[in-house]
Amino acid sequence: MVRAYGGPEQVVTGLCPDPVPGAQDILLRICASPVTAGDRRIRAGDFPRGMGVAARLVLGWRGPRRPILGNAFCAEIAAVGPGVTQFRPGQRVIGQSGMRMGAHADYLCLPERAALAPMPATLTEAEAASLPFGGTTALHFLRDRAALWPGARLLVLGAAGMVGGMAVQIGRILGAEVTGAARPRSLTHVADLEAEALAMEALAQTGRRWDVILDTTGAAPAALWPLLAPGGRMALLAAGLPEMVQSLTRRAVLTGTAPERAADLAQLAAWAEAGLLRPPVAACLPLERAAEAHARHEAGGLHGAVVLRCG
Ligand SMILES: NC(=O)c1ccc[n+]([C@@H]2O[C@H](COP(=O)([O-])OP(=O)(O)OC[C@H]3O[C@@H](n4cnc5c(N)ncnc54)[C@H](OP(=O)(O)O)[C@@H]3O)[C@@H](O)[C@H]2O)c1
Known part of the structure; x- marks a missing residue:
């Protein structure tokens, strides 16, 4: 997690209570989640030119309001709320958590309507997490x-x-x-x-x-x-x-921001299953080494994602 904007040394690991799913929610056991340019920007408080004030008003002034970073993931469904109809425990999915972030953790709770799609069987967990x-x-x-x-x-x-x-x-x-x-x-x-x-x-x-x-x-x-x-x-x-x-x-x-949609994830997964799409993975590190993963992303020269193994 990150409490104050700054370098990779601001990334620390800690214990948080596991989230509890509400009636329409899905509890995900995160298997893998990459450190993305979005995570780097939020960790560093490094926003596009002219966007600093607006970004800090939304995300947090001195540090991220949501300290657990991570947007994209590959996960196993650990539990579902009683109102969930499309997913069941044990299914493997890929997804994105939007502004909630929180995927650099062992567990994450998202509403059923979040951007989720079945994990492509042809990819490893690290590759699948790097797809969205x-x-x-x-x-x-x-x-x-x-x-x-x-x-x-x-x-x-x-x-x-x-x-x-x-x-x-x-x-x-x-x-x-x-x-x-x-x-x-x-x-x-x-x-x-x-x-x-x-x-x-x-x-x-x-x-x-x-x-x-x-x-x-x-x-x-x-x-x-x-x-x-x-x-x-x-x-x-x-x-x-x-x-x-x-x-x-x-x-x-x-210009603008790409939306996160289940239908797009399903399309990407279908291309991956057809052997047309395979995200390159540069490195896999355990969640406890998240600061090192941020440092590697910061250094650049990567040929693929740096992925955290969670759960
Ligand atoms: N608008 C949206 O919805 C949206 C969505 C996703 C991402 N983004 C933005 O898109 C950007 C890229 O994201 P990403 O995930 O692809 O980042 P990334 O994985 O870090 O890739 C950036 C690539 O650009 C290269 N690069 C950077 N500056 C360069 C330069 N001056 N000359 C040559 N190559 C250069 C980097 O090479 P080196 O590593 O060798 O420096 C790296 O290969 C970020 O700014 C991110 O915030 C926007």
């Missing part, structure tokens, strides 16, 4: 916002990251020709995801343009315009306030 965060984000921006079409030229910036790795694979599933851009140290990993791999610095010199650009780095949004084909769309996932304002007047710019 990057998967629902990539799905939302590529399929729903950019309306990616078969044959479209897709450029994913930050292709070695959690969202980027999913975007490369989902772009291919949707029929696009996918280019993944990353730092030189990550190009082999991007090529292993079966995308054309290019160094970020080399993009401008290619003279090429792409129909859809998905930027997970937030590095230099203005530099993306020469890379965008006429009529193209660019999804800025790490957008600050200036880009959000720009998206109100420029149709090409897509």
Whole structure:
């Protein structure tokens, strides 16, 4: 848990009372949960440009109001309330807990209507836990916002990251020709995801343009315009306030927050079961080593998720 915004050393483990499910609730025994960019942002109090005050008003001024971080997970259902109809104890699920967070724990209680779907049988627990965060984000921006079409030229910036790795694979599933851009140290990993791999610095010199650009780095949004084909769309996932304002007047710019929906998780699970989608996992650590997991995420250079083993 995290009581005050700061570095990985702010992450401590402790004992909390196990949650008790209400009538419409599900008690989940968390098997695995990744440390995501969202967890890192909340732990560090590092919010997109111009969003600091609003984020702190919502999430907590000096530290997170909800000290147990963790949004995405793979879990076993431990118990259900008497009003729950769609799930039963013993089922394995993947899911997201929205603003409640709380998945970096042994147990988590969520309402039945939360974003939950059966765990894909083809994935390990760590892989399954790594599917929702990057998967629902990539799905939302590529399929729903950019309306990616078969044959479209897709450029994913930050292709070695959690969202980027999913975007490369989902772009291919949707029929696009996918280019993944990353730092030189990550190009082999991007090529292993079966995308054309290019160094970020080399993009401008290619003279090429792409129909859809998905930027997970937030590095230099203005530099993306020469890379965008006429009529193209660019999804800025790490957008600050200036880009959000720009998206109100420029149709090409897509910003906002990806929703968490059970139907999207079911789609991702179906693709995983069909052998089309597999989230890369860089490391698995026990929950007691959560601070170390945050430090590894902070250091960057990861080729996949850092996953905490819980429960
Ligand atoms: N809008 C939404 O709904 C939404 C949803 C999910 C995530 N996000 C945001 O999307 C961003 C990415 O999330 P993520 O989970 O994919 O994070 P991640 O796993 O940390 O991946 C980020 C990737 O971008 C690379 N990168 C960062 N800066 C770069 C630069 N200047 N040049 C080249 N590569 C660079 C990183 O490489 P290194 O590790 O080598 O630095 C890493 O591979 C975060 O800001 C997150 O908050 C937004």
